[in-house]
Amino acid sequence: MALAAVFLWALAPYLWMIRTSILTNFAAISTDTPYIPFFGAMDTITLEPFFNVWERSNFPLFFRNSIIVALAATVISLFFSIPGAYAFARLDFPGRQLLFYTAVFTIMFPWIVLTIPVYEVFFNLGLVNTLLGVIIAISIFILPQNIWLLQGFFRQGIPPNIEEAALLDGLNEITAFIRIVLPLSAPAIGAAALFSFLSGWNNFLWVFILTSDENVRTATVAIHYILGSDTLREWNLLMAAVVILVLPPVIFYGLAQNYVGEGLGGGPAG
Numbered sequence: 016m017a018l019a020a021v022f023l024w025a026l027a028p029y030l031w032m033i034r035t036s037i038l039t040n041f042a043a044i045s046t047d048t049p050y051i052p053f054f055g056a057m058d059t060i061t062l063e064p065f066f067n068v069w070e071r072s073n074f075p076l077f078f079r080n081s082i083i084v085a086l087a088a089t090v091i092s093l094f095f096s097i098p099g100a101y102a103f104a105r106l107d108f109p110g111r112q113l114l115f116y117t118a119v120f121t122i123m124f125p126w127i128v129l130t131i132p133v134y135e136v137f138f139n140l141g142l143v144n145t146l147l148g149v150i151i152a153i154s155i156f157i158l159p160q161n162i163w164l165l166q167g168f169f170r171q172g173i174p175p176n177i178e179e180a181a182l183l184d185g186l187n188e189i190t191a192f193i194r195i196v197l198p199l200s201a202p203a204i205g206a207a208a209l210f211s212f213l214s215g216w217n218n219f220l221w222v223f224i225l226t227s228d229e230n231v232r233t234a235t236v237a238i239h240y241i242l243g244s245d246t247l248r249e250w251n252l253l254m255a256a257v258v259i260l261v262l263p264p265v266i267f268y269g270l271a272q273n274y275v276g277e278g279l280g281g282g283p284a285g
Contacts, residue, residue, distance in 0.1 A: 032254050032257055033254075034050075034051075034052065035250055035251055036064055036257070037052075037060050037064070037251075038052060038059050038060065038061070038251050039063075040064075040252075043254075064251040067255075068256045069259075072237075072241065073229060074234065074237070074256060077232055077234040077236075077237040078259070080233045081216060081234045081235065084149050084218075084222070084233055085215035087150045087215075088150050088214070089157075089208055089215060091150065092154045092161050093161060093204065093208060095154075095158055096165055096207065097161075097165060097197075097200075097204065100163075100166035101169050101192065101196065103115045104165075104167075105169065105178075118158075118159040118162050119159065122159050127220065133221075134224055134225065142225070145231060146231050149221060149222055149226065149231065152221040153215050153221055157211050157215065160207075160211075161210070168202075169200065173196060173200065177196075177199070178191050178192075178195065206271070209268060209271040212264065213264055213267075219235050219236060223236050223239070234256070234259075238256055238257065238260070241253065
């Protein structure tokens, strides 16, 4: 019973968001609207906010930018973190521990204190107000998280004797990694991909810092400007935009959920 109460308490903001998104603007701010409008207030329910937010602003452009940034940051961070994590887990080279703990330390470092130097670097490189700059920035800050997650899986989830057997069968280190280790690492890679996508999709700080041009703005930052632009805010439109933004992470999680539990559990796919 207590668990159900906690669950409902945690779910309440999301239910309220959905409720507001399907109301007329007047009903959304009226205290007379029932908490559950399906009972006695059906005339206040409408899907117009979803169509309006898509048509009355550049939301399709913002949504497209979010998709591009999140997917590109996921692919780039995985491309570099998978071999990096494997090297930290399996190879013995000078400075290995120092480099690994440096990468882990950056996860705990507050990003806000890096905004000015990051902006200066990207400005000098001509990457401000570009999708490429946003993608690179987000990828860089996702990379240590993926290295930390994947190296633990490579170290504990895949016994070294599997690779030794592959080497005895005639494979070299690279082919053994590609044909043996990577398929066994699908759970951990799926979990890392999910966290990378969520980080890229929900990122506000780096998009806000590195962009001022509306054409390269993502949806998370665009909602911030929409929220502050109207004297009389249309809360139903804002909540409809948020509901639309929630859908891609939910879909991505649905596709990756079979891998996430195994990846976080530290065991290879069976």
